[in-house]
Amino acid sequence: MEQFIGQPRLPKFASPKRYDIRLKPDLVTCKFSGSIAIDLDIISETKFIVLNAADLSIQYETVSFTRKASSSYSRPVPGRTAQVLGSAPSSSSTNLFFFPSVVLNFLWQWWQRLCTWLFSLPTLEGFGTNVFEPCKVHLVQEDEILILEFPETLPPGIGVLAIGFEGILNDKMKVFYRSTYEHNTEKKNMGVTQFEPVEARRCFPCWDEPACKATFKITLDVPSDLVALSNMPIVDEKVEGHIKTVVYQESPIMSTYLVAVVIGFFDYVEDHTSDGVKVRVYSQVGKQNQGKFALNVAVKTLELYREYFAVPYPLPKLDMIAIPDFAYGAMENYGLVTYRETALLYDEQHSAAANKQLVAIVIVVTHELAHQWFGNLVTMEWWTHLWLKEGFATWVSFLATDCLFPEWKAWTQFLQQSVEGLRLDELAESHPIEVEINHAGEIDEIFDAISYRKGASVIQMLQSYLGAECFQRSLASYIKRHAFSNAKTEDLWAALEEGSGEPVNEIMNSWTKQKGYPVVSVKIKDNKLEFEQSQFLLSDSHGDGQWIVPIIYCCGSYDEYRNVLLETKSTSIDLEERGAWIKVNVDQTGFYRVKYDEDLQAELRYAIDNKMLTATDRFGILDDSFALCMARQQSLTSLLTLMAAYREELDCTVLSNLITISYKIARIAADASPELMNCIKFFFIVLLQYSSEKLGWEAKEGESHLDAMLRGQVLSALAEFGDEPTLKEASRRFHAFLDDRSTPLLPPDIRKAAYVAVMHTVNASNRSGFESLLRVYRETDLSQEKTRILESLASCPDPNIILEVLNFTLSSEVRSQDAISALAVSWEGRETAWNWLRENWEHIAKTWGSGSLIRRFVSSIVSPLASFEKAREVEDFFATRSKPSIARTLKQSIERVNINAHWVQSIQNEGHIAETVELLYQKN
Numbered sequence: 001m002e003q004f005i006g007q008p009r010l011p012k013f014a015s016p017k018r019y020d021i022r023l024k025p026d027l028v029t030c031k032f033s034g035s036i037a038i039d040l041d042i043i044s045e046t047k048f049i050v051l052n053a054a055d056l057s058i059q060y061e062t063v064s065f066t067r068k069a070s071s072s073y074s075r076p077v078p079g080r081t082a083q084v085l086g087s088a089p090s091s092s093s094t095n096l097f098f099f100p101s102v103v104l105n106f107l108w109q110w111w112q113r114l115c116t117w118l119f120s121l122p123t124l125e126g127f128g129t130n131v132f133e134p135c136k137v138h139l140v141q142e143d144e145i146l147i148l149e150f151p152e153t154l155p156p157g158i159g160v161l162a163i164g165f166e167g168i169l170n171d172k173m174k175v176f177y178r179s180t181y182e183h184n185t186e187k188k189n190m191g192v193t194q195f196e197p198v199e200a201r202r203c204f205p206c207w208d209e210p211a212c213k214a215t216f217k218i219t220l221d222v223p224s225d226l227v228a229l230s231n232m233p234i235v236d237e238k239v240e241g242h243i244k245t246v247v248y249q250e251s252p253i254m255s256t257y258l259v260a261v262v263i264g265f266f267d268y269v270e271d272h273t274s275d276g277v278k279v280r281v282y283s284q285v286g287k288q289n290q291g292k293f294a295l296n297v298a299v300k301t302l303e304l305y306r307e308y309f310a311v312p313y314p315l316p317k318l319d320m321i322a323i324p325d326f327a328y329g330a331m332e333n334y335g336l337v338t339y340r341e342t343a344l345l346y347d348e349q350h351s352a353a354a355n356k357q358l359v360a361i362v363i364v365v366t367h368e369l370a371h372q373w374f375g376n377l378v379t380m381e382w383w384t385h386l387w388l389k390e391g392f393a394t395w396v397s398f399l400a401t402d403c404l405f406p407e408w409k410a411w412t413q414f415l416q417q418s419v420e421g422l423r424l425d426e427l428a429e430s431h432p433i434e435v436e437i438n439h440a441g442e443i444d445e446i447f448d449a450i451s452y453r454k455g456a457s458v459i460q461m462l463q464s465y466l467g468a469e470c471f472q473r474s475l476a477s478y479i480k481r482h483a484f485s486n487a488k489t490e491d492l493w494a495a496l497e498e499g500s501g502e503p504v505n506e507i508m509n510s511w512t513k514q515k516g517y518p519v520v521s522v523k524i525k526d527n528k529l530e531f532e533q534s535q536f537l538l539s540d541s542h543g544d545g546q547w548i549v550p551i552i553y554c555c556g557s558y559d560e561y562r563n564v565l566l567e568t569k570s571t572s573i574d575l576e577e578r579g580a581w582i583k584v585n586v587d588q589t590g591f592y593r594v595k596y597d598e599d600l601q602a603e604l605r606y607a608i609d610n611k612m613l614t615a616t617d618r619f620g621i622l623d624d625s626f627a628l629c630m631a632r633q634q635s636l637t638s639l640l641t642l643m644a645a646y647r648e649e650l651d652c653t654v655l656s657n658l659i660t661i662s663y664k665i666a667r668i669a670a671d672a673s674p675e676l677m678n679c680i681k682f683f684f685i686v687l688l689q690y691s692s693e694k695l696g697w698e699a700k701e702g703e704s705h706l707d708a709m710l711r712g713q714v715l716s717a718l719a720e721f722g723d724e725p726t727l728k729e730a731s732r733r734f735h736a737f738l739d740d741r742s743t744p745l746l747p748p749d750i751r752k753a754a755y756v757a758v759m760h761t762v763n764a765s766n767r768s769g770f771e772s773l774l775r776v777y778r779e780t781d782l783s784q785e786k787t788r789i790l791e792s793l794a795s796c797p798d799p800n801i802i803l804e805v806l807n808f809t810l811s812s813e814v815r816s817q818d819a820i821s822a823l824a825v826s827w828e829g830r831e832t833a834w835n836w837l838r839e840n841w842e843h844i845a846k847t848w849g850s851g852s853l854i855r856r857f858v859s860s861i862v863s864p865l866a867s868f869e870k871a872r873e874v875e876d877f878f879a880t881r882s883k884p885s886i887a888r889t890l891k892q893s894i895e896r897v898n899i900n901a902h903w904v905q906s907i908q909n910e911g912h913i914a915e916t917v918e919l920l921y922q923k924n
């Protein structure tokens, strides 16, 4: 038995083929009971069956293994089949070695026939040799496995493993949990499952590894007045008293982490795809109309993916459902996708149209639906390849969005994804895209910006290198080849290599198997354009990574795209004509940063000023410059001088990143010198004048989706920087809103700006704005509005109010999924938040410790600190409190504190910043 303890993966001598699961949840007592019958293929003789299980009470007397009469599975038995086919038996296998193979074949065939005949006799079903009962049953909690030891050897072939069990409907937003909602003014529980990555084993014993695919036949016993959903359509329903038994159609083969069940009171809206797939969006009763937008997106997306992947959607129906308590954005369960309410529901009157549509709903829906092929139909072989499905779904969701809503410029918006990847991967404490996973507890932490955003970015880099058409064709053949099966990263590279003839595997290994990315330094010397790569890191640590970098650049115009594959440390190219500017990493499809020499940089600044560059390139130049400044490879003066070239910027993605960067600079400047802070804030107010005048407070007739989205961001920034006219106008509109919730003066797109402005004027002796916002919070049942208010509350500059806000997030008025919204507090509130975190750590660790949200508490509150002393304080505090699930996040957050501290020092040493800034805004 010892041999099974401490192993990362389950032993391979038994493989599940079909699960027959019956669950009976009690939503009042919050418990469930269940039974499972697993068709199991015993591959080699064994006295043990080892599978995953945890936190369940196993009813030992129900555990049995029954040999099945005849096998409906045609899996060849390794070794034995080889003998049947006439090949010589291997010498090491048995002492049958001494028989000639012909005799052996003959005997073997007769033995098989005899077995089939014997087991087909119904009267023999109960005979001892057919039913095996374990002599020992061990639940090894540490390894989350159940070991069944039998007195006799189980013969190879198909049998049924039966187990009865009981469990708890928890409130931790994972496994089989309860989410609360109001129905007819009564508080109710709904039952929801969330199994990814490794929670299915806490709901029913199973082979809980993505490669152990099987079919699932699910039966639920639930209160007869409730809606009960699962992956497949209902085939039978019987009501007996208050309980109904719902039987679902058996699923195609799939992994355990994709099994799902949801039970509660729901309404829905419904539509069909052109090839007859029934699509529904479920929500709480009365909110069904808020599902219409997502329904429309889903139907179009399924049709689009059917074309793109060249394989039809594999199931007869697709349900999507909004869950009031949800730890993630959404979960792609096969045929039953679950969402946080803010990621699925859209309210014409109260949702910030732009923002929520694009970021929350469209991107999330298209991402989850991509998984129905990439992830569900073709599944990663092991969690090391998690990035493959997440990176791909993230990338393709932008492709879909771009097709469905071309006016949204999805590929420009994609840059926000790459930037998040770049910002995490420039830490020494980052990790490679492909990570070795040895324990289930390590999986949770890789659901991060590396797997999703860097993963998506390197896929985009590869796609633009290979060309869209070749990429799609190879991808379709990959899907076809691995459908209803599993694949590794190398399998995708192999398909792309076959389709393109390019050394995809070699190029991509340099991006997926090592952490970090390069900065490519570019300069001109003797009419040669020189490229040199080195690893880019924000901290002082030195990295010696090297990559194969596909470089695309343009000289003076976009008429000709030039390519070079940087395979070594450096290379150079003869330049005959160079034009007025040289932009490297054109369209920002490469996952690297570019550092230009001073002349090239000045030319680019001129080109931006004179509107010669595309939005994606303007975005890239600014973001690279910001990163280089943070890494102390470029002065703040030089960054601010570049920023001044963006004063007439109107592109939503570029301006939105410029605003994010401004916030960060304002904070770091405040740490470096309080006088500098005021001067810099004023510079940013001046910088945003042009766009704020263009956009105004009122929506223009027929304006673009992106302008609507941008307006709120520009106004919020002006409020943050303390722009008096903005604060005054916001206050006027907010008061009109307090008098009349449907006033046209405060539509959802600008509501957050008004809330931020209101909180900017709130302090301990002037609390009325704060109280009013809390009132609005309590009144609304719209999750988006609640989140918007929580985020705004945190922006208050008064530390006393910040403390109240943080305590409020721990109250029963804030769902535990939403508490993280108020953690990004103002610069003035940082210290308070850090003290608060320490004082409440025990409670926080207890409430959120078992899930992924705990990491947000650490990163949001620790990362903004900016002194070496604070970094040590954090280290000391967590020395005895860290655990594997937060270890990496904690190290990354501490690294950021040190980076901030270094940056503060370098700004203090720089000198003359204020003078330069004054000159800059005088020029404006």
Ligand SMILES: [Zn+2]
Residues within 6 Å of the ligand: 332, 367, 368, 371, 389, 390, 393
């Ligand atoms: Zn995903």
